[in-house]
Amino acid sequence: MRRIAPDRDQLLGIVAEVFREHGYEGASLALIGEATGLGKGSLYHFFPGGKEEMARAVIAHIDAWFEDNVFAPLRDSTDPMAGIETMLAATDSYFRSGRRVCLIGAFALDESRDLFASQIWNYFGRWVTHLADALARGGHAPAEALELAEEAVAAIQGALTLARAADDTGVFSRALRRARMRLGIAPGD
């Protein structure tokens, strides 16, 4: 059997981009089919649960990327501050300095939140928790570490909103610079 079947990772990446640009409601199967080059039949073959399953798979795919590239460095770095710097660099790269929006954050804001609530909260909760752990290992008191971590993750999300509103990547760059400062990472560390 000849398989033209696209790599699932690649497929999910394309579908993610459609959701990111149009939102859950706005991402029609026609748009998804056009972007992926797949007919509706193929889409339902890969995702029997339809659009909702596509969105779940996309969130899980993004979550897995963050697990590998953002959360793991926070958890596993022997130097917690180096782990935080890796996290920030990966974040900057993922969001393309603010040109790209956080799909999970966007889902959190509209009605699709109810469908995906546990996946959404799991994502943000782990981000905050792992960052707080790294800060605690870096010498902060646990309560202070948690506050700083929550502030940093919220600052990133807010900067993505503002950067998109202003269509200005400078907003996001400045937010990351401030995050480095507030988290105690010297510039050029």
Place this chain on the structure above:
Amino acid sequence: MRRIAPDRDQLLGIVAEVFREHGYEGASLALIGEATGLGKGSLYHFFPGGKEEMARAVIAHIDAWFEDNVFAPLRDSTDPMAGIETMLAATDSYFRSGRRVCLIGAFALDESRDLFASQIWNYFGRWVTHLADALARGGHAPAEALELAEEAVAAIQGALTLARAADDTGVFSRALRRARMRLGIAPGD
């Protein structure tokens, strides 16, 4: 002339809530009609431009509320720090301590952004500018004031996202407390 006609402010408030809960794409005319109790005829009578005009009117309505309750105190208070405290209190009240989402922020994140880009950027831009002005009058250097203002507005937006994701108003309360601290407002001021 007797007017049974519903108050426009009230109508826009109801329509705003539908957009807030369902997003631009998800807010169907059927939902809007159900929420307002108006038929399509009435809706198109008030908003000949259809859904897009409804959304524009809703954004303008929100913008006007912020102008009166958030930006004006920042601009007009003789004591800049008191103005900032008024702004934060109005913000807390408007977003119901994080239970309510920022419609304009949500619009900024998805494709509807392109339709409403200038209204969206006008809203956030004025928020940042007026806050920065107040900080400058409070004694901060202009560049530092602008950074602090951008950080505070982004922190509020990010906290709204996280509060909604976590379904926890504590996230938003803590963000406002940190904002008071970073903006130099003593607790209980």
Place this chain on the structure above:
DNA sequence: GTCTATAGAGTGATAGAC
């Protein structure tokens, strides 16, 4: 008759499910 506000049948297009 005119103006404002209402209701809702009916349009073609497109949605997601299968």
Place this chain on the structure above:
DNA sequence: GTCTATCACTCTATAGAC
């Protein structure tokens, strides 16, 4: 591709206040 449901929207008809 086929299905039905629903989309945004148009249009006609209607009401009562001037």
